[in-house]
Amino acid sequence: MNIGVMKERFPQERRVSLTPGGVKTLAGFGATVYVERNAGAQSYFTDQEYQEAGAAIVYSPEELIMRSDVVSKIAPPTLDELSMLREGQTLFAAYHLAISKKQIIEKLLEKKVTAIAHELIENAQGELPVVQTMAEIAGQLSIQVAAHFLQTRHGGRGVLLGSIPGVPAANVVILGAGTVGRTAARVALGLGARVSVIDRNIVHLRELENLFQWRISTALGDAYTIEQTVRDADVVIGAVLLKGEKTPHLVTEEMIKQMNPGSVIVDVSIDNGGCVETSRPTTLLDPTFIVHHVVHYCVPNMAASVPRTATVGWSNVLLPLLHEASDLGMDEVLRIDAGLAKGVCTYNGFCTNKTAAKIFEMPFVDLNTLLTNSLHTRENV
Numbered sequence: 001m002n003i004g005v006m007k008e009r010f011p012q013e014r015r016v017s018l019t020p021g022g023v024k025t026l027a028g029f030g031a032t033v034y035v036e037r038n039a040g041a042q043s044y045f046t047d048q049e050y051q052e053a054g055a056a057i058v059y060s061p062e063e064l065i066m067r068s069d070v071v072s073k074i075a076p077p078t079l080d081e082l083s084m085l086r087e088g089q090t091l092f093a094a095y096h097l098a099i100s101k102k103q104i105i106e107k108l109l110e111k112k113v114t115a116i117a118h119e120l121i122e123n124a125q126g127e128l129p130v131v132q133t134m135a136e137i138a139g140q141l142s143i144q145v146a147a148h149f150l151q152t153r154h155g156g157r158g159v160l161l162g163s164i165p166g167v168p169a170a171n172v173v174i175l176g177a178g179t180v181g182r183t184a185a186r187v188a189l190g191l192g193a194r195v196s197v198i199d200r201n202i203v204h205l206r207e208l209e210n211l212f213q214w215r216i217s218t219a220l221g222d223a224y225t226i227e228q229t230v231r232d233a234d235v236v237i238g239a240v241l242l243k244g245e246k247t248p249h250l251v252t253e254e255m256i257k258q259m260n261p262g263s264v265i266v267d268v269s270i271d272n273g274g275c276v277e278t279s280r281p282t283t284l285l286d287p288t289f290i291v292h293h294v295v296h297y298c299v300p301n302m303a304a305s306v307p308r309t310a311t312v313g314w315s316n317v318l319l320p321l322l323h324e325a326s327d328l329g330m331d332e333v334l335r336i337d338a339g340l341a342k343g344v345c346t347y348n349g350f351c352t353n354k355t356a357a358k359i360f361e362m363p364f365v366d367l368n369t370l371l372t373n374s375l376h377t378r379e380n381v
Contacts, residue, residue: 076093105356238250246272
């Protein structure tokens, strides 16, 4: 199997989907790996390292796609990138179809490619391994970012996250008790902040209280509680995730108006639409804006600010999947790996993702049915 690693062109997307170590592993199993020139440069992986690991360097996205059966990238594909694909190829990428444009899925269907969304892939435990890895990074970064933008020279209210004698610590409110929320709580506690976590799942809250030995406050996430808690927050971390769906607005604009001037919101949920009504996507070059005197940080690819760590983490998850595909073939892997199959959004011109089919009002076809038909067709040839 020929596997292509594409260079990212999304603004300030510094990650790459496979490390030289990953390339060496795949090459050792007999796969041919193509890496676009300078794909790993911003993660400090050189073309020479990729070549020494067994990759062939190609000099354009057109050449990479032409040579590859499976193309791997991180950021959502552009229409220009999709136009280069050919029938029967597989494209690993982030898609976020719940907030995407209809033209993207229409182009995927037109090209009859297998589109596998990183954010929908599950492991044997039903977890989202790619999302979880990036969430662990985003959770840590969210507190670092909040501490930075609380400084007055960045528009913040001039509050230190931790306390000093006679001065209370900052009040950090985390919406969501998943991986981002748990990691953010750990870092915030480590810096001495007062931490409150809000979630609609009492089991998750109980687990967090046990984990942190009752050093955090928890509450169920009804509208009244969110309003009362957010109003007094110095920092709000949006850590809400609904798999494959657009994130609901838990914090309204009216709630923002009641917050203390100079407070900071870090909406980690922004890659699925954001959980704050006043949020809108920003970039690492221009990461913040102010609404009603509240600083908003809404960078969808915030893990790209630590690309070396993020790339290694991403590669660790992706490598076993690419190994399986190169060993057995993509269709066979999708038949036996139910978790990977859950990431498939389009296959051979059909929409195989129920959420996307509903949003864009198009027919949904079960992937297993398509795979079975494909197998029967080949057996009868």
